[in-house]
Amino acid sequence: MDEESLQNALKTAEILCAQRGVRFTAQRRRVLELVCRAERPVGAYEILDQLREGATAAPPTVYRALDFLLEQGFVHKLETLHAFIGCTHPEHPHASQFLICSDCGRVKELENEAIAGSLRTAAQETGFKAERPIIEVLGTCAHCRRKTEQAGTSPRVPLE
Ligand SMILES: [Zn+2]
Ligand SMILES: [Zn+2]
CATH class of the missing domain: 3.30.1490.190 (Ferric-uptake regulator, C-terminal dimerisarion domain)
Structure with missing residues (x-):
């Protein structure tokens, strides 16, 4: 995703979370940003590695964040690749x-x-x-x- 689409994706996620009454925590936002920023689908371990560079990120919190993003339709999971990509139109299933x-x-x-x-x-x-x-x-x-x-x-x- 390019920078503009990334910013759009983050803004859309924020609005949708507010509408749906769910929390868009800093961790969820960070994980979504990493998935959307990548040019190719990213696996959970890759996300974990990138998060670790800054602070400590425990695997369960990353998995929980990914589950949340999947549930909300902000990212998709590619089963054949075991990896995630950002969705550019998460407002409808x-x-x-x-x-x-x-x-x-x-x-x-x-x-x-x-x-x-x-x-x-x-x-x-x-x-x-x-x-x-x-x-x-x-x-x-x-x-x-x-x-x-x-x-x-x-x-x-x-x-x-
Ligand atoms: Zn190609
Ligand atoms: Zn989609």
């Missing part, structure tokens, strides 16, 4: 699709209701109640694809 680049590790969140809806319906037809119809797709992002394509078509050194 949503089922997301995550495009995970296996090259650079960046993740793009999509919020396509049609996909989530058909997944729910397809699950229902088998009698399954989908509670978290979240999809994680592995692949290569536009940036990395451009890089490899350029490398593949770069002019060869001319023969003398």
Whole structure:
């Protein structure tokens, strides 16, 4: 997330917490900031390491802060990576699709209701109640694809 989105995410979280009557403690804010600031999904241990640089942070408090942020929809958990990313639209609950680049590790969140809806319906037809119809797709992002394509078509050194 860039600086502007980060500030927006923190401000939105603050407003939502006030509206929902839950406490946005300094620790919760700090953890959200670390998750949002990272360019790639971050794991709980990574967050713990970064928090330790300043003061002492006990693992349970970090896990509790992450649970809170997840519950409030401020961050998402990527099950395949065991890592967290910040959400840019936490004001409403949503089922997301995550495009995970296996090259650079960046993740793009999509919020396509049609996909989530058909997944729910397809699950229902088998009698399954989908509670978290979240999809994680592995692949290569536009940036990395451009890089490899350029490398593949770069002019060869001319023969003398
Ligand atoms: Zn989201
Ligand atoms: Zn990439």
